[in-house]
Amino acid sequence: MAFDFLQVPEQEAVWVQATAIQQQMVALLQKLDVPADHSRVTAEILTFVSLHGVDTHGAGNILNYCAAIEDGFYTIPQRLEIVSESETTALLDGGNGLGFVSAHRAMELSIEKARRYGVGTVTVRNGHHVGMAGYYAMMAGTQDMLGFAMTNAVPVAHPLHGSQARLGTNPIAFAAPAGQERPFLLDMATTTVANGKISLARRLGVPIPAGWAVDAEGNPITDPPAARSDSWTMTPLGNSHELGGHKGYGLAVMVDILCGVLSGGGFGAQLQTGDNMTWTMAVDIARFRPVAEFKAQMDEMIRSLHATPAQPGHKGVQVAGDPEFDAADIRREKGIPFQPAQYEAIVAGVQRLGVERLI
Ligand SMILES: NC(=O)c1ccc[n+]([C@@H]2O[C@H](COP(=O)([O-])OP(=O)(O)OC[C@H]3O[C@@H](n4cnc5c(N)ncnc54)[C@H](O)[C@@H]3O)[C@@H](O)[C@H]2O)c1
CATH class of the missing domain: 1.10.1530.10 (Malate/L-lactate/L-sulpholactate dehydrogenase, four-helix barrel)
Known part of the structure; x- marks a missing residue:
């Protein structure tokens, strides 16, 4: 957290x-x-x-x-079904059951394919909530592979400069193993924060920072709303154009394409609450260079980042x-x-x- x-x-x-x-x-x-x-x-x-x-x-x-x-x-x-498949790809029907089960199977399949052919990618339709996208990325990360997992969701966020929600919080997760250091695990909503953080703020009775969400006129709101409604939307990562909101918006659409359009499961505006179409990919590091060398260089990179002198007021x-x-x-x-x-x-x-x- x-x-x-x-x-x-x-x-x-x-x-x-x-x-x-x-x-x-x-x-x-x-x-x-x-x-x-x-x-x-x-x-x-x-x-x-x-x-x-x-x-x-x-x-x-x-x-x-x-x-x-x-x-x-x-x-x-639920009945999982492979709708179409090649050596390196598959379209998985999640059977409208637990999203965890279908996303887990999708990454398992991606890993199996990557082990045989170097790369494997599987997209899921008829899927439900998968929770933390990073979990699935880490499934590959712990197998000496690079792992990608993304999922789209029902709209809560506006496209940059829009006054209505058209995009989910659509997270992107990427995992890469290191040697002695801990893996790199980027797992981020493409909105300024995950929607769950707004619900959590409401449960804890604390205000949200200005910039996480806005009313229909685009004014920041700090009282965490109770539920999805037309009166407010979340901001794309970056929030304003000046601060890069167009890039968060673009990334969210990319997630919708990989998860919703490629699978046929539907882009955000076509989904119901609780739906998550999910895309996974595993890449076998050994096909590029010896894993030990990759991991040693990962360690070097992570140590160099950790060693950056901190700005005043920050621990590191x-x-x-x-x-x-x-x-x-x-x-x-x-x-x-x-x-x-x-x-x-x-x-x-x-x-x-x-x-x-x-x-
Ligand atoms: N299933 C869904 O529909 C759905 C939708 C949106 C988000 N999510 C999940 O919600 C969770 C939270 O998402 P979020 O965007 O609010 O995450 P977050 O803002 O808490 O963290 C995002 C990323 O930043 C990293 N991070 C945090 N502080 C850092 C720092 N000081 N320096 C460097 N890196 C730092 C974290 O390790 C993480 O990888 C994720 O697990 C995501 O997959 C799920």
Whole structure:
């Protein structure tokens, strides 16, 4: 989590060990007839996300996914289907089920293809929410490969100078392994922040910085809105033209093309809330140069960035992934912090569904 003001205060949080919440999520999903392997993958991903401090997209959201299953918005059990395929490409139909399962399979396939042919890329249609795009990029990053993952979503952001939402927060994730240093993991919404940060600010009762969102006239708003509506939109990364908003806007459209148009699953304005069409790619580093040499040079680059003298008032320079790996170092020991209301809601969900309480 990049911003201190969006942390659940430590003394208020309920701390739960990762293994306990992971098992609890498996039990909840299985109770709702999600097959064992799909429950396991989903719970593993949500736990990884929470461990890495991305609280907006982690285990705290489990009841939303349970509700989508119970409401019949998700098709369970889902059937994944390869619609078309070549040595290096595939179009995967996610079967309108859990997005975690289809995005995970897409990256697995990308990695298999990259191992055989050097590069593999798979795009998913009929997919739902995948959470943290960086998880899927890291699946390749831990296999001596470069990993890319992107996903599009229902519109909440305006195209530069537009007064209505046409674009999702459409994240881009890229992972590259290093040797002794931690991997480079860039995982970023193409809006100024992920929408989840606005919802989190609302739950925590704190204002959002001017520039994250605007009203229909383009004036900044600082009171975090409760839900998507026509009265406000999020800003493309960069916000104004002067600060590069045209580039964030362009990147968001690129994500829509790779995820929504290439797959046929639909671009932002054609999606429903909770939809995520996802594009993944894995690139085998060994096809370019010996992996050890690549990693040694990655180490050099990361050390050179970390060694940059800090500006006054700043502790130092980080590289992408540092905040998430730092959070994981702490949370593996201490557990995952939940807002009390969120924790109690999960416990109530466990009781309502008659599942054994494990947290
Ligand atoms: N599934 C979806 O529909 C969806 C949509 C949008 C975002 N998301 C997810 O939301 C999460 C949060 O997105 P975000 O854009 O708010 O992320 P963020 O602003 O918290 O971080 C973006 C990136 O910047 C890096 N970073 C943070 N501080 C840094 C610093 N001081 N120096 C260098 N690098 C730094 C982080 O490691 C990360 O790679 C991501 O995991 C993203 O995939 C999901």
